[in-house]
Amino acid sequence: MKHIRMSGIGSVLPGEPVPFEEINQYLGNFQNAPAKLMKWVERMQPVIHEMLGIEYCHYAFDKESREFTDDNLTLSVKAAQKAMKMAGIKPEDVELLIYGGAYSYQIPPISTRIQEELGIERCAELHIHANCTSVYKGIMLAHTLLRCGEYKNALVISSSVASSCFMPEFYNQEVLTKDDIFLRWYLCDGAGAMMFTAEDEPRKGFYLEDCYMESAGGYKQSAMYNELPSHWNNPLEDYRTGAHHIRQIYLSDMKEYALEPNGKTIFYNALERMIQCKNLDLNHLSDFVVNMPSKFVREYIMDECLQLGIPMEKFYSAVEECGYAGPPAAIISIDRLLQKKTFQPGDLVLSFVMEVSKFMQAGFTLRCYE
Secondary structure, three states, rough: EEEEEEEEEEEOOEEEEEOOHHHHHHHHHOOOOOHHHHHHHHHHHHHHHHHHOOOEOOOOEEEOOOOOOOOOOHHHHHHHHHHHHHOOHOOOOOOOOEEOOOOOOOOOOEEEEHHHHHOOOOOOOEEEHHHHHHHHHHHHHHHHHOOOOOOOEEEEEEEEEEHHHHOHHOHHHHHHOOOHHHHOOOEEEEEEEEEEEOOOOOOOOEEEEEEEEEEEEOOOOOOEEOOOOOOOOOOHHHHOOOOOEEEEOOHHHHHHHHEOOOOEEEHHHHHHHHHHHHOOOOEEEEEEEEEEOOHHHHHHHHHHHHHHHOOHEEEEEOOHHHOOOOOHOOOOOOOOHHHHOOOOOOOOEEEEOOHHHHOOOEEEEEEEEE
């Protein structure tokens, strides 16, 4: 089996950082929403700030003109170019391109459009639509196909322009509810890319060692959803009913959704299964990159993870300083971590996520070699 080196990484955060207190004004204030809801927003914003722990967000549009400065395609290309440059990989060397994100309504798929913009004439490509686990599944697939020798170089990309779903123009404001607008406070825009290269023997750098994924969607109620039907529907009707609004339950209710019969969270149980399934030795754990948008939820999970031998000082997340970009957030956090810290041979970086639309979980590890 081949050894899979992370030969390049790149991330992009559009625009200037927007302080949490200015998020609603930057995205745009509602003019026709129920007055009772707007009073709730005003009252709850400082409470939610404390629960989320987010200080800044990034958006791919200009506040004054309301024009988008980037989209999923341009952000993806910028992140991919950074990863390819770091890896010293030319377009003709990319044999496999995988895009993972939360949006899937465009034809042709964005994976082929990224391929075109990068100047890759011919390659295998895939588009994975699995929300915050998308990039993890893309990394797992790249790992599998490179290890067996099917390809030598794989480019995994993820992006999000969530702001396009949170501007007032997107909503039918007359039917807005609390669950419709909760995501406005933390989902933002960004992109990330990783380049992976198959090698016969490891050398200096980070190597992808273990990947894991599972879903509790067979028995867990969705905590984030829209009400669009599983067939084409009249967009005017969707707008009238607000079926296109992306809803998430309030954080104080998340514990009820996320707990399992043994009293542990889905996150804890899935992480424990990964550790056991992959026989992970956490003695060399350098950093645990938690892809979680809420300080409230992260701190609860951190307390649980002490039982797995993961001390709190190992936890890392870039969410507080740059917001939560959803699918690409894991790459953004790891990119920032690698720029900040010096690693020693043998150090292990573990990244894990719990997605709440249907409670999908996924993780991967990177090992530092000299």
